[in-house]
Amino acid sequence: MTRSDQAAPLGGVSPATTRVMNLAHFLTQSARRLPNAIGFVWGERQWSWSELEARVDAMADALVSRFGVRKGDRILVQSSNNNQMFESMFACFRIGAVWVPTNFRQSPDEVAFLAQASGARGMICHAAFPAHAVACQQAAQLDFVIAIGSADFGPDYDVIVEVHLGKRAESPPIFRDDPCWFFFTSGTTGRPKAAVLTHGQMAFVITNHLCDLMPGTGPSDASIVVAPLSHGAGVHQLVQVAHGVKTILPAAEKLDVAAIWQLVERWKVSNLFTVPTILKMLIEDPSVDRFDHSSLRYVIYAGAPMYRTDQKRALAKLGPVLVQYFGLGEVTGAITVLPPHLHSQEDGPEARIGTCGYDRTGMQVEIQDEAGREVEAGTTGEICVIGPAVFAGYYNNPDANAKAFRNGWFRTGDLGHRDADGFIYITGRASDMYISGGSNIYPREIEEKILAHPDISETAVLGVPDPVWGEVGIAVCVTREGVAASSIDLRAFLEDRIARYKLPKAVIFWDAMPKSAYGKITKKMIREELERRGELPVFGETENA
Structure with missing residues (x-):
């Protein structure tokens, strides 16, 4: 029997009609199992899992009953790290809306472009960014703006939560390909593009992160945030919620290295996610020697390969806790992994200097030439990937999608090669x-x-x-x-x-x-x-x- 591409799939169920768990249910599960345990810490303030769940329920109810948000609506979020931003992710997910966080350091005009490009219906904006709120209202004709803190441009987030506490909006059915997050690229080669992340994709990513990056992570652990929650750190904290791990958010907006190490000691932090340049600052600051960081089991770095000299310094300071992964926002980080036991402090054949690791669980990576053919080991080509962690495509951008995919493979734009043992080495961006x-x-x-x-x-x-x-x-x-x-x-x-x-x-x-x-x-x-x-x-x- 033959089957055309237009025919129903075997089993009669297509991805578009496959029911999946709403990602916000991870929070519900932790609140049920660990209602009184600390779920989130910001400075001196703490929230239990049950308190977080109640606040998310309240904001979700308000979005639906007061502001008329429905499944598929995009909600832009302009804010530095805080508990409200963290909660807004789950509130959007819960009602099937799409969370659209910005890089909060962008200008009002740049964020207004994101509002327009995403088709945002509403906005949650920190009170410190009134010009951003005005620019977005003008560019996207938003139906509403909610302020984090007291502001003239909209009602206060916390006041809204207080009014709606005890109420719970009904979650609509969620299917595998339903979008949950517009992950804006950093725009290193042009204007940012909205990578569409879906509930089904992200459920795989969370499972994959727990499998490959931080196995054995659970409620006794703590994770510290040292980067904006709008991008990779937000994915990392979503993973922590899935296993009931408390999140520690530093009080200061700017990176305070000594404060980070003090929090690591105080909360016995076991994992953190960062990028090589920040990890370099953490291990080169004298405060690294003043505080106890022996609780760390996984120091996960991504976003760029780590230079060998910096890698060796980090291993000397922290011990065998480094985990590297390679992955773009479009693949939500899940392309390769180099676990702690493969980070060697000594140079030599076993060190595999320069590698970013091997294929992540459930993902397939190929080094391809310009025609899309796999090249031999040791030959430089473009790193391409297929698997459940690959995003659904760029929102409303067919030209970008046509360039990004070839024969079903996502083209990363990164050049590299694979050795005979399957380890991948990044040479650099094709554009570099x-x-x-x-x-x-x-x-x-x-x-x-x-x-x-x-x-x-x-x-x-x-x-x-x-x-x-x-x-x-x-x-x-x-x-x-x-x-x-x-x-x-x-x-x-x-x-x-x-x-x-x-x-x-x-x-x-x-x-x-x-x-x-x-x-x-x-x-x-x-x-x-x-x-x-x-x-x-x-x-x-x-x-x-």
Whole structure:
């Protein structure tokens, strides 16, 4: 028997009609099992699981009965980390609405674009961002705005919760492909796009995270937040709720390293999620030695590969607790994993230096050429992935979807290779690679060599136009504290470490690197800062060094 693509699937059930659990039920389950246990801590305030459940029920009821929100409506959330933002995720999920968190450090115009692009019906906005609320109302003609705190642009979130306490909105039926979260990309190569995450996809992601990143995690554990809840940290905290793990939210909006370590000691924190640049700050601050962090079992980092020198310092300070994963927002982090036992502090064959690990459970990864064919081990190509963690596509953006998918595979835009044992190595973003004299140059390789210099703390290498070679590399560096840039001859240091055609043609020193709201160093931001400073080199007819 043959079956066309238009025929009913075997078993007669399609993904669109497959009922799944509403993700907000994870909170309900924890509240039932652990009603009086601490679920959330923010500064000196604490909420039990049953209190969180009641507050989420109240806001969900208000969204439906007072503001008329229905399944599928998008709710934009503009706020720094707080308990209300955390609760708003579950309130939206509970009634089948779509949670649309922003990068709260974006400008009013940038957030207004997100409101318009997502088709937001309403907004929850912290009182500290009145201009954002006004811009979004004008751009998207919102039906309502709720203020976190006292503000002129809308009623107070906590007052609404108080009025509706004890009420519970009915949850509509939820199906596998129903959207729950618009996860906006960071827009490193253009305007942000809304990646559509679904209830069924995210249920798999949560299970996968618990399996691959933090096995054995449960109610006796605690997790600390060191990044905005709008993106990866929000996914991580949703995972904690699923297993009744208390969330510790620092009181300060900005990263206070000493306060983080103090909270780790006080609450016996067992896991945290962060990005390499923030982990670097955590382990290089003197406060890491003042507080007890022996409770840590999993220090999970993602968002970018961690440079080997930083990795070794972290292992020396924290012990064998590092977990690396590679994954974009579009795959909700679930592409590869490198667990603690595969993080080696000593260099050598067993260290597999530079790897981001192997395929995540239930996911399939291939290194493909430009035609979509899998390449041999050791050959560089584009990292592509299929599996239940892959998002449903970009909202209302058919052109982006056409570019992102090929033969069912999601194209990450990252270049890399796989070794004979199945471990994957990221070379860099396809957009970061440059071609000099006909040779492909991958900045990641050069950056690793630069950071082997004992006096250099951070670096970024990017390609710039050159009339002779097409493109050449420049290196932007930050020295370690107390070291004068004039004392470093980087090209001499690199001469015996990399091929001459890979040597940066220019080296620029800055006091600090610009970083995104999520602690990442992006080539787009480096290039923009070079242009702003007037330091972007213009090369003439000279020989390649």
